[in-house]
Amino acid sequence: METPQNETFRDSIGTINEEGKRSWVYPKKPSGKYYKYRKYVSYFLLAFLFSAPFIKVNGNQFLLFNILERRFNIFGFPFWPQDFHLFVISMIIGVVFVILFTVAFGRIFCGWICPQTIFLEMVFRRIEYAIEGDRGKQIRLDKQPWNAEKIRKKALKWFLFFIISFLIANVFLAYIIGSDKLLEYIQEGPLENLNTLISLIIFTGVFYFVFAWFREQVCIIACPYGRLQGVLLDTKSIVVAYDHKRGEKEKGRAKFNKKEDRATTGKGDCIDCFQCVHVCPTGIDIRNGTQLECVNCTACIDACDSIMEAVNLPKGLIRYASEENIEKKAKFKFTARLKGYTAVLFILIGILTGMLFLRNDVEARILRLPGQLYEHKDDNIISNVFTFKLINKTTDTINNIQFKLLSHKGTIKLVTNNAIDVPKQELAEGTLFIEINASALNGDKDKVKIGVYSEDKLIETTTTSFLGPRSYK
Numbered sequence: 001m002e003t004p005q006n007e008t009f010r011d012s013i014g015t016i017n018e019e020g021k022r023s024w025v026y027p028k029k030p031s032g033k034y035y036k037y038r039k040y041v042s043y044f045l046l047a048f049l050f051s052a053p054f055i056k057v058n059g060n061q062f063l064l065f066n067i068l069e070r071r072f073n074i075f076g077f078p079f080w081p082q083d084f085h086l087f088v089i090s091m092i093i094g095v096v097f098v099i100l101f102t103v104a105f106g107r108i109f110c111g112w113i114c115p116q117t118i119f120l121e122m123v124f125r126r127i128e129y130a131i132e133g134d135r136g137k138q139i140r141l142d143k144q145p146w147n148a149e150k151i152r153k154k155a156l157k158w159f160l161f162f163i164i165s166f167l168i169a170n171v172f173l174a175y176i177i178g179s180d181k182l183l184e185y186i187q188e189g190p191l192e193n194l195n196t197l198i199s200l201i202i203f204t205g206v207f208y209f210v211f212a213w214f215r216e217q218v219c220i221i222a223c224p225y226g227r228l229q230g231v232l233l234d235t236k237s238i239v240v241a242y243d244h245k246r247g248e249k250e251k252g253r254a255k256f257n258k259k260e261d262r263a264t265t266g267k268g269d270c271i272d273c274f275q276c277v278h279v280c281p282t283g284i285d286i287r288n289g290t291q292l293e294c295v296n297c298t299a300c301i302d303a304c305d306s307i308m309e310a311v312n313l314p315k316g317l318i319r320y321a322s323e324e325n326i327e328k329k330a331k332f333k334f335t336a337r338l339k340g341y342t343a344v345l346f347i348l349i350g351i352l353t354g355m356l357f358l359r360n361d362v363e364a365r366i367l368r369l370p371g372q373l374y375e376h377k378d379d380n381i382i383s384n385v386f387t388f389k390l391i392n393k394t395t396d397t398i399n400n401i402q403f404k405l406l407s408h409k410g411t412i413k414l415v416t417n418n419a420i421d422v423p424k425q426e427l428a429e430g431t432l433f434i435e436i437n438a439s440a441l442n443g444d445k446d447k448v449k450i451g452v453y454s455e456d457k458l459i460e461t462t463t464t465s466f467l468g469p470r471s472y473k
Contacts, residue, residue, distance in 0.1 A: 013220050013293060015283055024142070025216055025283040027125070028135040028275070032302025041112055042122040049115065053174035053182075059395030059424070065175050071425075077356065078393050078425065082363055086355055093348045098225075100341040102232045105320075106239030110225065111296035116210075116218050119168070121281060121297065124161060124211045131157045135278060161212045162204070169203035216282045220293050233290065235323040236335055240296045242276075242287045242318050243326050256311050269313050276300035276318060286318055362398060362422075363391040364452045364462040369431070374467040376438075382468045383435045390429075390452070392422040398454050403432060406461065407449035410436035434466060441468040 017023040055062035057076025064073035072079040072087055079087045098109055110117055131153050132138045141150060173196070174182045190197040210218060219226060233239065247253065247270035254262075256271035270287065277285045279300060282293040286300045304318040324330040366388045375383040392398050401420035403412040414420070415431040422428040434448065445465050452460040 015217060015220060015293075023283065025281065026135045026138050027281045027283075027299070028279040028303070029129050030279050030297075030299040030302055032306060034298035034302050038112060038298065039122060042118045045113065045115075045118055046122070050171055053171060053179040061178055061180075063175060064178055066178060067176065080363070080391055080393060082365075082391060083359065086352065086359070089348060089352045089355070093345065093352060096341060096345045096348060099232060100338065100345055102229055103234070103237060103341060104338055106233060106237050106290075107226070107229050107294065107296040110219060110223075111240075111298060114219075114295075116223070117295060117297065120211055120215060123164060125281075127160050127164075128157060131160075158212065162208055165207035165211065166200075166204045168207050169200050172203055172207075173200060216293075219295050220282060226292050226295075230292065234337075235327075236330075236333065238320050238322050238325075238332060239290055240286065240294060240298060240301060240318065241290065241321045241323070241326060242270075243316070243321065244287070244289075245326055247287065247317055258311075262313070269308070269317050271307065271311060273307055275303040275307055279303040290323075359393075360460055361392075361394045362452065362460045363393065364450075364460045365389045365391075366403075366432075366450055366462055366464045368465060368467070374469070376469070377435070380438045381435050382438050382441065382466075383433050384466050386432050386434060386464060388430055388432055389427055390420075390422050391427045392424060395424045397424055398422040398459070400455050401428070402453040402456075404451045404453060405434070405436070405448060406451045407447070408436050408440050408466075410434060410440070412450070436466065436468075438468060441466070444468055444470045 015023050015025060052063045053061060060076045060078050061073050062076050064071065066072065070081045074087070074090055079090075101108060128138070132141050141153065144150060170182065177196075185193045185196050214222075247268045249268040250266040252268055253270040253272040254265075254267040256273075262269065276287065277283075277300075279302075280286065281297060281299065282295060284291050284293045286294065298320075301318050301320075305315040308315045308317055322330070322332065325332070366386050369385045369387055372385050375385075377383055388403070390398075390401060399419070399421050401422060403414075405412060411434075413433045413435065415433075420428055420430065434450075436446075436448070445467055447463050448466045449461060449463050451458050452462070
């Protein structure tokens, strides 16, 4: 079946030409109401992104994703491997939150919040505009032969791109290894930490490649979210949309002629100026409808509004709207689908909140030593050997740890006679013996409850299995 002429744009992405080669995008410098709002949001998020690893909440880094040591901090709450279920629920909440807003407002996350878009549009492209000029000047500069002007501008741009990529790599590393450790490595010098330096160079190279060359291809090719929106969007979703009813009317688009009254000619309000195309950072024509490449950045809205104002036509030819709003003038409704996602989101938030309140600051694990049976001692005493692991999730050292049996009469003896202290956000491990009189046992495998005390204060309880002879059931 032959593809309709007005749908051929869907056969390929906007950054690939007819020969299958990269078609470089030279977006015009945006300006307008939405761009101003986006700058405010972007600079706030940039400040947050660069400061978050250095903010401490109760001694914990505000955000930490230490994959190597399997330690994570989310908004100052520490998550250990034992808290992995909490971390998973947090990530699911984030996914459901993004899905909810995608169903309601399309790809708004990409245009307003995504770090890739913020860095590219609000940092790297602004440097490019400052050095090379706007769209036309950039095109001419790339086409002209390598002369002193081109070498000077390109070298300066690439140098600044590299410096910013290096700064981003440092911040990225602070999220992974922790800001304290990063500052410590910086003070010690690069030669003392070659492995970290190599990682930093690799990260710098990746960021430089992404923002200097790969650019919008990340959103179009690499990011799965653009494809996900095709599943999530429906006719009620509010997206950046072209009002084809008003723009085309009966006779379609036409160049502007100030001597005619477009309201009586049947021509659409779109004057075919291509400003919405020139300003698009992914090189698409929003007039073709919702597309994979559109990141909802609103640059086309600002460009179109400025043209409509200049030709004395109503603004909003391109605007935030749903397909039903354009076709039927239907207003936004909180549909059953949105209610379902919202309910799931609130349920997950409630579960996570409850789990966080129930979570102990100290976690104890006492397990019987593998391969070891019980030992029968004098006075009818049964002894089992166990290993223990204490995890301190707080920012204070826990001193003078003691273990006491709560469910049975008996004693607990540590292999070492030294006092056990658990440093802040660390763990302590060791071996202990539990001794119980056989007459107090109910079978060959009893559940025993153990209290963990610090300075005679109960801080945690745990249970474990205690083996005994069958004859004492």
